[in-house]
Amino acid sequence: MQTVIVTGATSGIGLETARLLAQHGMRIIGVGRTEAHCAQAKQSILSSVPDAPIHFYAADLMQRREVLRLGALLAHDLEGNSDGRLFALINNAGCARSWYRTTEDGYEQQFALNHLAGFLLTYTLLPFLLHAGGRVIMTGSQSHKGAKVYWQDVMLSRNYHPLRAYKQSKLCNLLFAQALNDRYAAHGIRAYVVDPGLVNTDIGTKEQGIVRFAWRFRKPFGVPPAIPAQTFDFLCRAQEHPPGLYYALCREKPYSSAVGKEQAERLFILSEQLCGITYGEVRA
Amino acid sequence: MNVMIMGAAGGLGRAMAVECARRGYHLFLTDLDEQALLCIKAGLERRFRTTVVAKACDLTDGGSVDAMLCFLDRNGLKFDMLLNIAGTDFEGSFLSREREKIVQIIALNDAATLRITHAILHRRRQGRRFVTLFVSSLASMFPMPLKATYAAPKRFLLDFATALRQELKGQNANVLVLCPGGMVTNDASAAAIAAQGIWGTLTTNPLEVVARKALDHALHGKRCYIPGVLNRMLSVLGKILPPPWVAAAVYWRWHRAQRKWLNVPNAHAR
Numbered sequence: 001m002q003t004v005i006v007t008g009a010t011s012g013i014g015l016e017t018a019r020l021l022a023q024h025g026m027r028i029i030g031v032g033r034t035e036a037h038c039a040q041a042k043q044s045i046l047s048s049v050p051d052a053p054i055h056f057y058a059a060d061l062m063q064r065r066e067v068l069r070l071g072a073l074l075a076h077d078l079e080g081n082s083d084g085r086l087f088a089l090i091n092n093a094g095c096a097r098s099w100y101r102t103t104e105d106g107y108e109q110q111f112a113l114n115h116l117a118g119f120l121l122t123y124t125l126l127p128f129l130l131h132a133g134g135r136v137i138m139t140g141s142q143s144h145k146g147a148k149v150y151w152q153d154v155m156l157s158r159n160y161h162p163l164r165a166y167k168q169s170k171l172c173n174l175l176f177a178q179a180l181n182d183r184y185a186a187h188g189i190r191a192y193v194v195d196p197g198l199v200n201t202d203i204g205t206k207e208q209g210i211v212r213f214a215w216r217f218r219k220p221f222g223v224p225p226a227i228p229a230q231t232f233d234f235l236c237r238a239q240e241h242p243p244g245l246y247y248a249l250c251r252e253k254p255y256s257s258a259v260g261k262e263q264a265e266r267l268f269i270l271s272e273q274l275c276g277i278t279y280g281e282v283r284a
Numbered sequence: 285m286n287v288m289i290m291g292a293a294g295g296l297g298r299a300m301a302v303e304c305a306r307r308g309y310h311l312f313l314t315d316l317d318e319q320a321l322l323c324i325k326a327g328l329e330r331r332f333r334t335t336v337v338a339k340a341c342d343l344t345d346g347g348s349v350d351a352m353l354c355f356l357d358r359n360g361l362k363f364d365m366l367l368n369i370a371g372t373d374f375e376g377s378f379l380s381r382e383r384e385k386i387v388q389i390i391a392l393n394d395a396a397t398l399r400i401t402h403a404i405l406h407r408r409r410q411g412r413r414f415v416t417l418f419v420s421s422l423a424s425m426f427p428m429p430l431k432a433t434y435a436a437p438k439r440f441l442l443d444f445a446t447a448l449r450q451e452l453k454g455q456n457a458n459v460l461v462l463c464p465g466g467m468v469t470n471d472a473s474a475a476a477i478a479a480q481g482i483w484g485t486l487t488t489n490p491l492e493v494v495a496r497k498a499l500d501h502a503l504h505g506k507r508c509y510i511p512g513v514l515n516r517m518l519s520v521l522g523k524i525l526p527p528p529w530v531a532a533a534v535y536w537r538w539h540r541a542q543r544k545w546l547n548v549p550n551a552h553a554r
Contacts, residue, residue, distance in 0.1 A: 105327025
């Protein structure tokens, strides 16, 4: 049975993706922020897919030490239950922040969760992905178009605006996927970004200020999370690695011209520095 | 520049640490929370490649402070800047608060701040300008019913900083007192600000901007920094209007706001 890890799996797109993949016979490892949310999500999936092989881990992925702790737990799980193979990792957990706020490491929270958490978790699970020739899928956004990376101040501590920070983090998702493909496609790993479109989720409702204000008007026009879940399902279950980088509604889509090898490599090296890791040391 | 930051592991202290590291300063960080302190130390070193020393310390405990000072002396550490950020608050009316928590506020916000300031002023780097910053609050400008045990110690810091600045004027030193309104530092403070409605939003300032401008003001020899135009106007009103009127207006506002968020544990707006 193929194992898929889904972060941010306790609500919205992550929950529906986990449910759909479970319906299609995948073994699901979900990640949520709290034990209570994890238990609730597990129950929700089991109510629609009884006896689904599903397990949840709680971790606050915004914090680097939590990502590393989770990585160790997942490694133990994969070695024991999946022959050391990870078929797909879905880096879906994300947030929007009205105010500049930092993690324990002093990193801006949107950048930390939307990009760095996925970058670091992928690193910790890379041996298992290499072993299985697996896929790494990020939840992106159309909003990456027109965005740029502020290389001199990537955490935007001098020039913070919530939407600018969000868009940059979503551009980073594409750059990370591009860099992973550049480095690891030859080793059997493929990375993708899914544009879920406008989805009726809770991402902006927990915030105050401009994010809450904007989300209040946009949310009712969003599609149900089950719609973008189909694209994740498509990318996970395709027999051969689909050839593109950016997908929406199960189709390859054009993406920003800011996504290129040079930018991707630059972000990769910066992210390695910020996470205190070196991908090159990892072997299957 | 060698900078010591008290309460560096969270909120404004962490933002100050980031801002100082960005400027290339060498940092000595302390906080009660050792785990969080090690996280911010590692984060700053990875991001800015600057020198960061961190040592956990309970600033309200004389023994713990003495141990930290011994560490400083053993390693010959002297400073050019001291940022007194550590502080605490517990919301609610005076009678609804636990006695010991009231004492804790004074012990950390005032007594510990003085203890550290005295010690570090004796550990200045010779022949260099010294800057110290105290974090008071916009609340220090008014009589604050329902926040009296927070506002009054903050008023103490405001007056103390002003007096100390005068004492140190001939010694190539500056003292800045920062009087911020609300700042979103964590989920609880975000909830507290939201509960105040439009006034909460209008009197709230971005954490990273407050950190940057406070350092600029301190280095430029300013006495007091109140972030935000509206907050500065409110501080003037606090000086003009009769205190009983101000107290009545503040009570009306905080009574409504606290009813909304007092079920949030440890909610505070700084």
